[in-house]
Amino acid sequence: xxxxxxxxxxxxxxxxxxxxxxxxxxxxxxxxxxxxxxxxxxxxxxxxxxxxxxxxxxxxxxxxxxxxxxxxxxxxxxxxxxxxxxxxxxxxxxxxxxxxxxxxxxxxxxxxxxxxxxxxxxxxxxxxxxxxxxxxxx
Numbered sequence: 001x002x003x004x005x006x007x008x009x010x011x012x013x014x015x016x017x018x019x020x021x022x023x024x025x026x027x028x029x030x031x032x033x034x035x036x037x038x039x040x041x042x043x044x045x046x047x048x049x050x051x052x053x054x055x056x057x058x059x060x061x062x063x064x065x066x067x068x069x070x071x072x073x074x075x076x077x078x079x080x081x082x083x084x085x086x087x088x089x090x091x092x093x094x095x096x097x098x099x100x101x102x103x104x105x106x107x108x109x110x111x112x113x114x115x116x117x118x119x120x121x122x123x124x125x126x127x128x129x130x131x132x133x134x135x136x137x138x
Contacts, residue, residue, distance in 0.1 A: 002131055004051035005031040007084075009041045009069065010058040015112070019056070022120045028127060038064030042072060045079055052084045054130050059090035059097060059109075066090070067097070070104045083136040087126060 006023070010016050016034055023032050030053055035041035038061065045052075059066040066088055073079045073086065087108040088101050101109050108126070113119045 002053060003030060004053045005033045006053050007033050007035065007041065007044075007055045008057075009035045009038060009055065009061070009066070010089075011036055011061040011063075012058065015058065018116060018119060019123070022116070022123050025120060026124055026127065028123075037061070038066075038069040038072075041069065042079075045073075045082070046076075052082070054085040054087060054107075054126070056087050056089055056126070059088045059092060059101070067100050067104070070101065070106060074104045085130055085133075085135060089122075 006028070008016060008019055010019070013036075016036070020032055020034065023030075033044070035044065041055075057066045057069060061069075064072075070086060070088075085107045086105070087110065088106055089110050089112050090097065091112050093111050098109050110122055110126075113122055
């Protein structure tokens with residue numbers, strides 16, 4: 001599954017472009033699938049049997065925020081049992097947000113860097129970690 005797609009969920013088109021570009025600049029071979037809404041992401045996850053390397057999700061989104069999206073995955077046994085690593089990326093470092101995220105079993109919560117080089121370094125570390133990590137969906 002380590003060569004499976006990386007799923008990105010964010011409702012900010014500028015952030016999505018930066019993340020896509022960073023993965024390209026890092027020469028990440030995985031396909032990167034983009035979702036602008038939690039609903040579109042859930043529709044995809046419920047319809048596909050294709051594996052997923054990991055999910056990178058913005059915490060603060062308009063329609064369905066990241067925490068609500070993670071709660072929906074957590075509450076859906078079929079989605080939860082896919083055991084896909086779920087990682088938040090956010091501008092918020094509020095303790096309540098972080099505690100809420102971990103209460104639904106996220107595997108990481110990272111603050112969005114304020115520059116492109118910082119974003120690339122963060123994504124590179126995430127890629128290296130999950131490339132070496134063992135988890136049930138491999």
